[in-house]
Amino acid sequence: MLGPEHLLIWDQAALARAWNRPILLARGFAGVPSSEATGWPVGERDAYLLAVHRAGFGDRLALLASCPACKEPASFDVSITALLTQTTAQVWPLTISHNGMELTCHRPSTTDLAQSWSNDAALPEARRRLCRACIVAHRADGKPIAVDDLDEPAIERASAVLSEADPLSDIRFALTCPACEKAWEALFDPPHMLWRALDAWARTSLNDVRELARAYGWSESEILAMHPSRRQFYLDAVS
Ligand SMILES: [Zn+2]
Structure with missing residues (x-):
């Protein structure tokens, strides 16, 4: 279950530049120092972040791409568990x-x-x-x-x-446009997807805090420590 400690990760990553955000997410969720997070192989790092995503937000990812020829949107579903089977026993270098x-x-x-x-x-x-x-x-x-x-x-x-x-370091999906039938490859970026889910969750949580603090005078830490079902009960009561 996501909790106040994940809001601390969101605090750090929200202010980061896009290229640095994956490092901060890896550091925050894995609890490792920056030096270790930057040296992490991309394939291993993204396997870890995909597992974090599955634990916090579920196995199914609803993805949306746009046809490069006619801009028609193409939506598709991906299972994180299926993605995580794409590992190899490669010896490096x-x-x-x-x-x-x-x-x-x-x-x-x-x-x-x-x-x-x-x-x-x-x-x-x-x-x-x-x-x-x-x-x-x-x-x-x-x-x-x-x-x-x-x-x-x-x-x-x-x-x-x-x-x-190292397939998890370069995840791509072969897509065909439903309108013009153009075939193309859409890139998938696990840190970006995890960031989007974490950002949406954090904003919802802080909105809950705002509403409940205004209605009941409780502190942020008291509201964040509440079980989600209890928090929802109080939200329903004030709406
Ligand atoms: Zn198209």
Whole structure:
């Protein structure tokens, strides 16, 4: 059951910039220091946040996407339990061979993601930046080459292999527009979904506090400590 301690997490995350919010959510819910939260692999972190979401708000996620061609809305349901089965027993770092080059990649971490995030970068560019951040060794014909000198197909190949090896770090859903039948992939961002649910819950809770404090003079801590069914009883009595 959600309680006053979760409002403290909301306090911290509400004032955060979007790129920092997943770190604050991971830190707040897992009770770990920032240094540990930033080093957490994205796939592990998001598996943890999905489990938090399921425990606090239920297993079913009602999602809404918009067709990139005609803007028709497409709604669909997702089970968190089904998502959490998408794990692999990958050994890290992994080595990728491509056109005579070998790229050694570590598992994408929260730090890699934060460093590659940019307000103005389109999604493909953001994914390429994340991929570059994860490449720790590279050779062409046995000689070291700079990451910036890797060609686009090499980065694309590394990005695809990383996604396959760590599926929860890059969750996408294949959708077809119900109006124009365009097929596309919608990205799913577990920290963002958890934030939306936590934000809605916090605002409802604080509105309850406002109404009950005004009607009965109780303090915020007294109202937040109340069982939800009892709080609802008093709300019904004043409405
Ligand atoms: Zn469409």
